[in-house]
Amino acid sequence: MKNLYIILLISLPFAQQLDPVDMAVEELRTIVEAASRSSQRVFVDDFTGLN
């Protein structure tokens, strides 16, 4: 039982540390996805003659 308490005590701070890391990874994923998302080019149907 004593050992179990020790393990729990050790693991708790590490478990709490995971949250900010996950958030950072998620933010990074969002930034990378946004940056790599296709951006629109412009098409002109020209019935006249545009230069």
Add this chain to the structure above:
Amino acid sequence: MLDEFPGTLISTEWHSAGYTPGDSDFEECYYYDNFGGCYGARASLYGVGGIPHTEWNGIYDLTGGWANGNWEPAYNYFIGFYNDLIGTETPYEIIINGIKDGSTVNYEITVSMDDDYSVQNQKVEIIVVEDNIMSYWAGANQDHNARNVARYWIGTEDLTINSAGQSQTFSGSFEIDEEAWNSDSVKIISMVQNYGNYEVFQVQEINVNEFDTDQDGVVNNEDNCEADYNPGQEDIDGDGLGDACDLCDNTNIYIPGNVSGDYWYYDTSSLEPTVTIDVFDVLKLSEIIVSGEEESCGYQAGDLTGDGDVNIIDVIALASFIMDGAF
């Protein structure tokens, strides 16, 4: 504006016989098999009643114009349209590739998605255009450099993908009209367009002379192996064919005159081999002609006259060149 925003502003000119200089052939465009049918088919999408008329990504339009073909006042409208549309997020990306073999163009258009979007009414347009055609417009009393004049509207295909990560490829071929078109200026334009509201979601263009078939970063016109991936363009025997696709072995050096393909190293510390063209090449060429080895590597190297045929004239030419010290 096309020169101002290359790569991000893409256009197609659609001409009817009634609105085109009399000495031009701008209206000569195939819509599928219908000769001269492009203008009518495209104009009917937007309800075009006359010119001037431009449609911007199928969303914005400007109709009417200014006297004497003066486009400068229109620029202020156009730049507003462009700035509003450019760079907005779209789920689609288009890659056009292919290979040009003489006047035949085989193309492959790949539409890919990086986000989900409904497939309803989504179409892919495939259009062949000819760029930079000068013509004189009497009404405006000026010459006009017509850009991306529609020549062949190959078709409108159904887009069937609707999720991120999916892609769909459209392939086909067409013939360049070498008599009527300037083959240096032929492009393929492809776009994703919605046939409910005619909004254009993405567009791409490529000159058919700038395909990079093997996708090694070297366009076909400059690639020593068009269909084999060789970004380094290695060509150990210097015959113009890259090692990756050289039918002749890369051990010997078959350049004009060096019919035997032999070489040696004058400077042993150098990696540059030395080619000697001498009487042995004359003998080898004679042997090739007698035996009819047209498939041999020395055959091409022995075509000194460059007429595609290797015969006694080439033997005489080779001997003359050697005696004259031309090599």
